[in-house]
Amino acid sequence: MSQRTVAEPVRIEVDGRLIEAEPGTSLLAALWNAGVLALRRSPSGEARGPLCGMGTCFECRVTIDGVPDRRACAESVRDGMKVRTLG
Amino acid sequence: MAERIAADVAVVGGGPAGISAAVHAAEAGRSVVLLDPSPRLGGQIWRHHGRPPAVALQWRERLAGSGARLLLDTTVIDAPDAGRLLAERHGRAVSVHCERLVLATGARELFLPFSGWTLPGVIGAGAAQALRESGARFRGRRVVVAGSGPLLVAAAAGLRRAGARVVALVEQAPAARVAAFGVSLARHPGKLAEAIGYAVRLRGVLVRTGVWVREAEGDGRVERVVTSDGRRLECDVLACGFGLVPNLELARMLGCEATAERVVTDDALQTSVPRVFVAGELCGIGGAGQALVSGAIAGLAAAGARVPGALRRRLARERAFAARLSRAFALRDELRTLARPETIVCRCEDVTLARIGDVTASSEQAAARRDRGRQVKLHTRAGMGACQGRVCGPALSFLFDCAADTIRPPLVPVPLALLAESGEDGGGGLESEEER
Numbered sequence: 001m002s003q004r005t006v007a008e009p010v011r012i013e014v015d016g017r018l019i020e021a022e023p024g025t026s027l028l029a030a031l032w033n034a035g036v037l038a039l040r041r042s043p044s045g046e047a048r049g050p051l052c053g054m055g056t057c058f059e060c061r062v063t064i065d066g067v068p069d070r071r072a073c074a075e076s077v078r079d080g081m082k083v084r085t086l087g
Numbered sequence: 088m089a090e091r092i093a094a095d096v097a098v099v100g101g102g103p104a105g106i107s108a109a110v111h112a113a114e115a116g117r118s119v120v121l122l123d124p125s126p127r128l129g130g131q132i133w134r135h136h137g138r139p140p141a142v143a144l145q146w147r148e149r150l151a152g153s154g155a156r157l158l159l160d161t162t163v164i165d166a167p168d169a170g171r172l173l174a175e176r177h178g179r180a181v182s183v184h185c186e187r188l189v190l191a192t193g194a195r196e197l198f199l200p201f202s203g204w205t206l207p208g209v210i211g212a213g214a215a216q217a218l219r220e221s222g223a224r225f226r227g228r229r230v231v232v233a234g235s236g237p238l239l240v241a242a243a244a245g246l247r248r249a250g251a252r253v254v255a256l257v258e259q260a261p262a263a264r265v266a267a268f269g270v271s272l273a274r275h276p277g278k279l280a281e282a283i284g285y286a287v288r289l290r291g292v293l294v295r296t297g298v299w300v301r302e303a304e305g306d307g308r309v310e311r312v313v314t315s316d317g318r319r320l321e322c323d324v325l326a327c328g329f330g331l332v333p334n335l336e337l338a339r340m341l342g343c344e345a346t347a348e349r350v351v352t353d354d355a356l357q358t359s360v361p362r363v364f365v366a367g368e369l370c371g372i373g374g375a376g377q378a379l380v381s382g383a384i385a386g387l388a389a390a391g392a393r394v395p396g397a398l399r400r401r402l403a404r405e406r407a408f409a410a411r412l413s414r415a416f417a418l419r420d421e422l423r424t425l426a427r428p429e430t431i432v433c434r435c436e437d438v439t440l441a442r443i444g445d446v447t448a449s450s451e452q453a454a455a456r457r458d459r460g461r462q463v464k465l466h467t468r469a470g471m472g473a474c475q476g477r478v479c480g481p482a483l484s485f486l487f488d489c490a491a492d493t494i495r496p497p498l499v500p501v502p503l504a505l506l507a508e509s510g511e512d513g514g515g516g517l518e519s520e521e522e523r
Contacts (some may be wrong), residue, residue, distance in 0.1 A: 024222065036099065
């Protein structure tokens with residue numbers, strides 16, 4: 001038996017799909033790990049993904065629990081979080 | 088009403104420079120408050136998913152023992168004057184009153200537009216580091232690391248350690264200049280050891296100097312990049328950054344004299360605005376070594392304490408290193424011609440190179456750089472989106488020699504309710520902007 005304690009994964013819902021993430025990861029990292037790269041649409045309709053990873057570019061904006069334009073890089077994953085991309 | 092916090096010295100930015108400034112001001116007997124927008128201390132360089140490096144832990148401990156008050160998750164949105172900051176914290180307004188102010192707001196990556204740079208999967212080189220350290224996995228992903236500067240080497244080494252397949256590292260600076268810089272590291276044993284460590288970890292990676300990415304291609308996400316030496320490299324991620332630019336917004340909002348590279352200061356790192364000091368990358372891009380030394384000087388000076396000559400000499404050495412760094416990785420002219428007319432330059436507002444070119448061509452030859460910057464913003468909306476020109480501003484400055492336009496509050500988008508709440512003791516942030 002392993003003595004190592006593994007933290008329970010956090011479950012979030014992304015565009016209706018359930019994703020498990022390690023607690024403590026950023027929402028952006030959780031989306032990245034699930035292969036979700038395209039996060040928002042630009043004014044002309046282009047799909048965009050994260051660019052700077054550190055809060056300045058605003059390209060990783062998603063809708064979290066109904067609140068639009070939240071930067072995924074600046075949020076930690078929370079159990080039950082509902083995320084909408086390309087909205 | 089906004090929560091009111093008062094301190095002798097307020098420090099903005101919790102990276103090595105800000106930590107060092109706060110520690111030194113507090114140890115000199117001043118009441119200190121340190122503000123940082125992220126939930127964790129350490130800035131961009133000491134942000135770690137796992138255990139931070141020993142030096143970061145030592146400084147964190149010293150900070151904890153110094154009596155400085157720490158305000159994390161706190162984003163400065165306005166500075167009506169040198170003695171007052173307005174910030175957002177957990178959705179509420181905080182008003183910070185201080186006698187002296189130390190700005191240590193750090194730097195961000197310089198991104199230059201090229202065809203395909205808006206494809207998902209094209210990220211910064213520093214972004215790859217930041218993503219990895221916030222829990223993103225790269226195991227098995229094929230990554231091309233490109234652009235310029237020592238950050239590429241650190242990013243490639245970090246990605247490799249994380250299990251990524253680093254397809255290539257392409258550095259735009261010519262081999263001779265990179266080699267000369269490598270030799271000059273002999274004057275900085277610590278930095279040399281770090282460089283050797285990276286070199287060992289990059290054994291077997293295709294490394295090309297004097298080469299840059301011409302374009303990224305893919306259907307909905309990056310699938311390959313074409314480099315200036317004619318290679319087509321298949322990849323899942325392109326991590327591309329062209330060095331760092333200082334985060335000058337708050338300093339410029341306060342009226343501190345600055346060039347595109349640094350805030351102008353005296354020997355004690357006081358800016359052109361009395362009682363406002365700067366430390367770290369705002370003194371010119373120089374890395375963590377310069378950050379710690381300049382933070383110490385700015386912290387002591389802001390506390391009204393004596394700055395030892397030894398510290399000044401150490402700063403001079405760090406500055407000489409920074410100057411060599413900037414010469415070695417100077418950007419080549421070819422990078423100005425990568426974007427095509429249809430390439431988007433302002434990603435927030437989808438403004439193409441052609442539209443910006445029209446405005447700069449029609450503005451008078453003799454137009455001042457600042458006027459040109461303002462014309463571009465007024466006529467194309469470039470720089471008016473959510474990032475407020477933080478990405479396209481430095482790119483425009485490189486491509487068209489446009490200076491950034493005036494900085495207006497709020498520094499980051501915030502809910503209107505918060506601005507309404509900020510009207511503590513009379514003057515709201517936005518009202519005082521009108522008076523300037």
